[in-house]
Amino acid sequence: MEDTPLLFAGLDVRFMVEIFPRMVQALLVTVQISALALLLGIVLGIPLGGLRVIGPRPLQLLIQGLVSYIRGTPQILHFLVVYFALPGVGILLDEYWTGVVALTVIAVGYEVEIVRAAIESVHKGQREAALAQGMTEPMAFWLILLPQATRRMLPALTNELINVIKASALLSVIAVNELTKVGNAIIYNTFYFVEVLLEVAVLYMLVIGALSWLSNYLENKVFSFGTALSTPETR
Amino acid sequence: MDEGHSSEPVLLRIEHLHKRFGTTAALVDASLTVRRGERVVLIGSSGSGKSTLLRCINHLEVPDQGSIWLDGEFMGGRFAADGRWIQASGGELARQRRHIGMVFQSFNLFAHLSALDNVALGPQWILKRPKALARAQARQLLAKVHLAGHEHKLPAQLSGGQQQRVAIARALAMEPKLMLFDEPTSALDPRLTREVLEVMLELAREQTTMLVVTHELGFARQVADTVGFLEEGRIVEVGTPEQIFDRPQHPSTQAFLNCFSPGGL
Numbered sequence: 001m002e003d004t005p006l007l008f009a010g011l012d013v014r015f016m017v018e019i020f021p022r023m024v025q026a027l028l029v030t031v032q033i034s035a036l037a038l039l040l041g042i043v044l045g046i047p048l049g050g051l052r053v054i055g056p057r058p059l060q061l062l063i064q065g066l067v068s069y070i071r072g073t074p075q076i077l078h079f080l081v082v083y084f085a086l087p088g089v090g091i092l093l094d095e096y097w098t099g100v101v102a103l104t105v106i107a108v109g110y111e112v113e114i115v116r117a118a119i120e121s122v123h124k125g126q127r128e129a130a131l132a133q134g135m136t137e138p139m140a141f142w143l144i145l146l147p148q149a150t151r152r153m154l155p156a157l158t159n160e161l162i163n164v165i166k167a168s169a170l171l172s173v174i175a176v177n178e179l180t181k182v183g184n185a186i187i188y189n190t191f192y193f194v195e196v197l198l199e200v201a202v203l204y205m206l207v208i209g210a211l212s213w214l215s216n217y218l219e220n221k222v223f224s225f226g227t228a229l230s231t232p233e234t235r
Numbered sequence: 236m237d238e239g240h241s242s243e244p245v246l247l248r249i250e251h252l253h254k255r256f257g258t259t260a261a262l263v264d265a266s267l268t269v270r271r272g273e274r275v276v277l278i279g280s281s282g283s284g285k286s287t288l289l290r291c292i293n294h295l296e297v298p299d300q301g302s303i304w305l306d307g308e309f310m311g312g313r314f315a316a317d318g319r320w321i322q323a324s325g326g327e328l329a330r331q332r333r334h335i336g337m338v339f340q341s342f343n344l345f346a347h348l349s350a351l352d353n354v355a356l357g358p359q360w361i362l363k364r365p366k367a368l369a370r371a372q373a374r375q376l377l378a379k380v381h382l383a384g385h386e387h388k389l390p391a392q393l394s395g396g397q398q399q400r401v402a403i404a405r406a407l408a409m410e411p412k413l414m415l416f417d418e419p420t421s422a423l424d425p426r427l428t429r430e431v432l433e434v435m436l437e438l439a440r441e442q443t444t445m446l447v448v449t450h451e452l453g454f455a456r457q458v459a460d461t462v463g464f465l466e467e468g469r470i471v472e473v474g475t476p477e478q479i480f481d482r483p484q485h486p487s488t489q490a491f492l493n494c495f496s497p498g499g500l
């Protein structure tokens with residue numbers, strides 16, 4: 001009785017329920033590793049994005065070149081580079097952290113651009129007022145530009161988390177127990193591929209759907225200073 | 236210049252300033268002197284280089300040629316003992332700019348900060364004053380520009396006239412030696428213009444050294460010790476308000492002022 005398959009539309013529902021806890025566990029690894037990469041990406045992306053806008057010209061070009069390399073090459077390449085290159089220079093990380101580093105590289109490539117666009121969207125009068133008052137460029141960046149840009153970055157960063165989560169499926173090739181890898185392993189052992197793939201897809205969609213909603217919400221609702229940013233008010 | 240300030244030391248000396256933007260000559264051989272406590276008003280039609288002149292003074296624009304001294308100190312760099320020119324570092328330039336307050340046509344208040352924080356931020360972060368002191372002084376300055384009770388409001392919640400008065404308080408908070416005003420009321424309707432001009436009149440009465448670009452000729456006549464007229468990047472005529480407004484010598488000045496006189500249209 002226990003082993004009788006419970007079929008629904010040709011799918012073994014009992015099996016799907018049985019593997020559900022493992023899948024959720026794997027999903028948590030996926031989300032955790034992606035969020036970690038996004039955070040590390042922000043920590044690096046903010047200063048790099050800032051320097052990309054206000055830094056000395058050679059540094060701007062260097063950062064631009066780095067961004068072009070990261071965005072202009074397949075993501076799997078970054079995993080392979082990190083996987084093979086880090087041990088080559090004596091840095092030994094386990095699969096989990098190798099994955100985090102590789103995903104961070106991908107995230108930074110996009111976040112530098114997000115930061116740059118947000119900084120440049122702040123009205124140029126803000127920077128001029130800060131400099132005219134006697135702030136240095138770095139002070140103007142941290143005290144005036146970044147706080148205003150942050151609010152504009154949030155929707156784009158939420159979107160970027162979606163991209164990182166999708167990219168994290170590539171970690172299955174280096175044996176990190178994230179969602180795609182765990183799904184693969186179950187298929188390999190049981191051959192229930194339709195049930196497993198369906199469950200994997202639904203779990204990704206739930207998380208990504210929620211993040212899309214959040215991104216739209218942030219875009220539309222929160223964080224706006226009203227009209228003062230762009231045009232002088234004559235009221 | 237035969238006013239009461241001729242005995243005061245020179246605070247700002249601009250000599251032979253040139254600035255081009257591509258093929259546009261925005262400033263051509265501009266020279267001007269402002270003494271301590273003097274109030275100088277610059278007039279001229281749109282595009283004549285007035286903003287560029289003010290922006291060169293605090294090096295928001297870097298002049299192509301010419302020199303600017305503020306209180307005896309060369310702006311934007313210095314000459315080494317062997318005569319080589321040494322460009323000011325970012326930090327040195329920032330230190331020099333503290334002494335020059337600037338009020339913009341478009342206010343440019345820090346959009347994410349309350350009125351109080353707009354005024355307190357500079358003293359707190361640039362002059363490294365204790366936060367409580369910076370805020371107490373900011374409160375006083377807001378009261379001085381008739382904005383007591385508006386401390387907590389964001390720029391977007393203030394009228395244009397109120398924003399501009401916050402901007403004046405923000406500049407004053409740095410205790411500058413010189414205040415630059417670039418068409419401070421051009422974005423305002425007549426009623427809001429009055430509130431701002433009243434504050435500027437009070438500053439003038441307190442012997443604040445001011446260099447003001449404005450189209451408010453009544454204000455210019457009332458407060459200016461010296462009026463300068465610009466045309467196509469040149470300062471073509473400088474004199475007392477009486478000289479410039481009542482007996483302009485240069486044909487361009489005459490033509491410009493005719494547009495303002497009651498029968499001018």
Ligand SMILES: Nc1ncnc2c1ncn2[C@@H]1O[C@H](COP(=O)(O)OP(=O)(O)O)[C@@H](O)[C@H]1O
Nearest residue numbers: 256259260261280281282283284285286287288
């Ligand atoms: N950043 C700039 N780039 C190119 N041209 C400029 C720039 N700033 C000013 N100009 C030009 O320089 C001239 C003087 O401008 P400006 O100083 O703003 O005049 P005013 O303030 O008297 O209206 C104008 O012809 C203007 O178009």
Ligand SMILES: [Mg+2]
Nearest residue numbers: 285286287418
């Ligand atoms: Mg102008």
